[in-house]
């Protein structure tokens with residue numbers, strides 16, 4: 001048992017306290033980010049040039065190190081030329097929150113450029129479909145294999161060494177191969193998600209299956225259950241809540257493969273947006289896109305957790321910790 | 322009761338999710354036979370095709386093409402896998418891709434880098450000759466390496482006169498800040514970042530000093546070149562319209578808007594990149610696509626890259642350069 | 655303190671009852687049963703030459719020190735474990751594998767957590783092909799027998815330990831097995847619940863045509879419930895004695911202090927916790943003394959709680 005809530009919110013009902021802390025867990029990092037961005041005396045290792053003055057290579061909007069800026073200013077003073085002016089700034093890779101918020105908004109409201117362009121939400125939807133199909137296909141094979149491997153020792157020993165081996169092969173390495181076999185569109189991308197998820201899935205689910213209380217299987221056997229019905233009537237329902245939780249975690253895993261998956265074949269989805277914006281140093285757009293992925297991933301997991309509590313009323317571990 | 326309701330909603334949702342994928346699969350099957358498939362990527366000389374795509378000029382020219390948008394290296398992978406008929410790449414990369422088995426024929430030149438590739442030196446160093454005995458950081462085996470060798474030769478130096486430090490092109494800006502590094506080689510926008518990282522540093526040698534060191538081309542699968550010659554010639558005809566539209570000051574803003582839109586940046590940001598690229602009309606291309614040994618000839622350039630690639634260990638055995646070159650498409654009436 | 659009668663002395667009524675039991679047919683017969691386990695530490699002989707018979711509607715308890723092979727025995731009978739030699743006959747036919755003719759109640763909670771109480775009980779009938787409706791009818795009947803009709807739609811985790819074991823009993827009985835095998839079913843319950851469950855079990859046993867083989871390590875429980883007590887010893891597991899319990903039926907909690915009860919208990923004590931013999935430690939005792947020697951003092955010697 002951990003310590004309770006601080007006195008300030010101790011009088012509130014527990015659900016409210018939890019909600020408050022959850023909000024706080026997001027607000028705190030945002031607060032730190034705001035402070036670093038808006039308080040000029042915090043960090044701000046650069047100077048953004050406003051007036052180049054007499055310095056030849058300075059341009060308005062350029063980011064210069066403090067020391068270099070001071071050195072140039074000193075030289076200008078000595079030479080009696082116009083002094084440059086500037087304001088403290090953060091490096092380009094740390095845009096301020098309001099810029100990211102604006103990028104977030106404009107990202108979704110800017111109509112696509114050109115005829116074959118797509119809206120940002122269409123890119124996202126495309127990415128979500130890649131994940132969805134990759135995960136469904138992986139699960140179609142991974143879940144049954146995992147359950148069988150966890151139930152029948154022989155099968156487990158037959159498949160697991162190879163899968164353990166394969167699991168260490170980096171999924172992205174199969175990119176070119178996947179293109180050669182599956183073409184340039186969504187096929188190879190889905191394949192990368194499948195390769196990235198499947199092997200973990202088999203192992204994780206086999207493990208979960210093995211953790212099922214053996215007494216339950218024995219009880220079912222003494223009640224006359226045999227063969228395949230042991231799996232459908234006991235193993236499957238017995239591990240279902242844990243299987244569901246595993247699948248939630250594996251789905252997150254699948255998301256982490258999205259970025260490599262979408263780099264192969266034709267450029268599409270949210271990855272295209274992120275890499276392209278990063279190439280041109282539009283980091284506020286990059287942050288916005290990363291945050292979107294976070295929101296989708298976190299949001300869908302929250303939904304699934306809630307659904308889990310409905311689906312498995314007998315399983316108390318589905319409840320919030 | 323509730324169960325059946327949710328399951329039918331689920332089915333509908335599944336169907337909706339499935340549709341685009343199924344459609345993509347179908348369209349792929351259909352395309353395999355029909356349009357010419359060209360892979361292109363984010364480089365001004367290639368994004369230029371976007372103008373023709375948006376303006377429907379291929380249809381007007383009576384040729385069925387489908388452009389597929391890739392990451393550069395993914396586009397070459399797709400070409401190597403035989404999934405597209407042609408791809409935009411550098412003449413050097415055409416040889417590298419071919420050394421792996423995916424031979425190609427360079428149908429035409431699209432452009433050459435005109436200043437986008439550069440050797441950036443620390444303040445105080447004004448020429449390549451001053452690099453003698455100093456450390457230069459760049460990614461070995463890539464264009465900048467070739468650019469440096471070319472420049473050193475002109476300055477009367479050999480490769481062994483400088484100390485090469487192998488770093489990733491993306492990391493050259495930080496590398497330049499190191500005390501013992503005198504210069505780096507990188508392309509835009511990385512080279513620009515390097516100059517910002519070390520205020521006062523300047524390019525001392527750029528691709529503009531040796532136009533044609535590297536040419537960008539449209540290279541096609543030899544089988545497709547043979548079987549669909551007439552269609553490829555029609556594709557090339559469209560290119561002239563593209564170059565004219567981009568170069569004409571009246572239409573340039575519209576062209577830049579289209580290209581910047583494809584790359585996901587603002588037109589103002591895009592313009593300098595375009596300026597660092599010399600687009601070649603078919604007429605200009607024709608002049609380059611002649612036998613010769615200098616960099617003003619695609620033959621000469623490709624031969625040099627071939628030698629460089631072997632020397633740098635990119636591939637072991639020199640490629641047969643002539644098999645890659647066929648000016649007849651560029652010259653076709 | 656009065657001198658106790660011998661545990662072998664039986665009143666007239668008790669002797670007549672045992673005579674009647676001996677007339678009944680044998681449900682379960684175990685002949686020359688051996689069980690050896692191979693493990694990394696070598697071979698363990700868990701059971702050696704076990705022989706006994708259980709007759710119809712008899713209540714037999716198996717008792718013995720920890721590790722003597724009680725669970726091994728009952729698991730072999732249930733068909734969950736193979737045996738190395740000997741025969742297990744149910745109605746004169748050898749058993750192989752688990753079957754509906756032998757119901758089993760485990761010590762740990764073995765209810766299916768994803769099923770409601772009613773569905774747990776319906777599990778057996780449904781597996782053996784009953785229609786949903788008749789399975790449900792059966793389940794309701796047996797839930798009524800164990801007094802849990804009100805909890806038909808609850809999930810196991812919502813029940814107390816005693817209630818869960820009652821469901822487990824109903825779940826085993828609904829299959830109408832020839833014999834009910836119970837492996838320390840009340841071992842995890844508190845004393846009060848345990849006493850209630852014992853009375854309840856006797857009640858069920860009295861009213862049904864059911865034979866029970868019941869494992870326990872609680873001497874009172876064994877005497878209170880059983881007609882006969884099979885006493886095992888450990889290392890290897892062998893039958894030490896089969897005791898006919900002289901306590902008359904119907905059994906009542908008041909009998910715990912009756913002379914027959916105490917005499918039987920003394921005998922069981924003597925069998926299970928024999929007085930230490932010099933120099934010749936039984937393996938179990940050797941284990942105990944090893945435990946004691948290994949106890950390290952973590953406190954200051956002066957800081958003695960005793």
Ligand SMILES: Nc1ncnc2c1ncn2[C@@H]1O[C@H](COP(=O)(O)OP(=O)(O)OP(=O)(O)O)[C@@H](O)[C@H]1O
Nearest residue numbers: 691692693698700719720721722723724725726727
């Ligand atoms: N699967 C197994 N592999 C090896 N040895 C085993 C196995 N199961 C039981 N044994 C051994 O067989 C002996 C009997 O074990 P068993 O579980 O039947 O004892 P028990 O009388 O039920 O004990 P308890 O009262 O503690 O439940 C023990 O020595 C045990 O270590």
Ligand SMILES: [Mg+2]
Nearest residue numbers: 724725726837
């Ligand atoms: Mg036991």
